[in-house]
Structure formats: structure tokens, C-alpha cells
Amino acid sequence: MTDQAKFYRCLSESCEGIGLYYFEVVAGMTTRAIESIGGQLWWSSPSGSKSEKHEFTDQPEFSSSDAEALADEFGLVEISASEFGNLWRDAHAD
Numbered sequence: 234m235t236d237q238a239k240f241y242r243c244l245s246e247s248c249e250g251i252g253l254y255y256f257e258v259v260a261g262m263t264t265r266a267i268e269s270i271g272g273q274l275w276w277s278s279p280s281g282s283k284s285e286k287h288e289f290t291d292q293p294e295f296s297s298s299d300a301e302a303l304a305d306e307f308g309l310v311e312i313s314a315s316e317f318g319n320l321w322r323d324a325h326a327d
Contacts, residue, residue, distance in 0.1 A: 244307040245270070283324065
């Protein structure tokens with residue numbers, strides 16, 4: 234049985250401001266991420282990123298307790314694969 238990818242969105246705070254953080258989780262590990270701040274999109278994955286300022290997380294592990302904490306503090310919600318896919322494509326187009 235293969236693990237199904239799940240996709241999430243939550244609020245993000247950085248030195249550039251407040252935005253949205255989108256990420257894909259497979260088998261309890263974050264595999265791809267997108268940050269959206271001020272209408273700009275930055276992608277990252279374990280193999281690279283669009284910008285050194287928006288590198289891939291150093292804590293890719295993701296558990297159900299992480300999901301609960303992010304839901305309470307940052308409004309984490311699950312999103313569709315197509316929504317994430319469209320954002321991933323758009324982030325690479327810039």
C-alpha cells in the first residue's frame with residue numbers, strides 16, 4: 234500500500250510579512266512547499282528552492298499532533314491536490 238499525498242495550507246509569518254504556506258506531506262514527511270507573501274510565490278523541495286530566503290524546511294517530519302497544533306495556531310486546513318499543483322506550477326513560472 235502506498236501512502237497518499239496530503240496537501241495543506243496555513244498562515245505563515247516571516248520577516249517579509251504574513252502570508253500563506255502550502256505544503257505536501259507523504260508518509261509523514263513534507264516533500265514540497267510553497268510560500269505566498271504579497272502576491273509572490275516561492276517554491277522549495279529537498280532538492281532545491283526558488284530563493285535562498287525561502288529554503289526547504291529543516292524539520293520535514295509531520296505528524297497528526299503537528300497538524301492539530303498548526304490548526305489551532307495558524308488555521309491549518311487540507312486543500313486539494315489540484316489547488317497545490319496549480320500553485321506549484323505558478324511558483325515555477327516566475
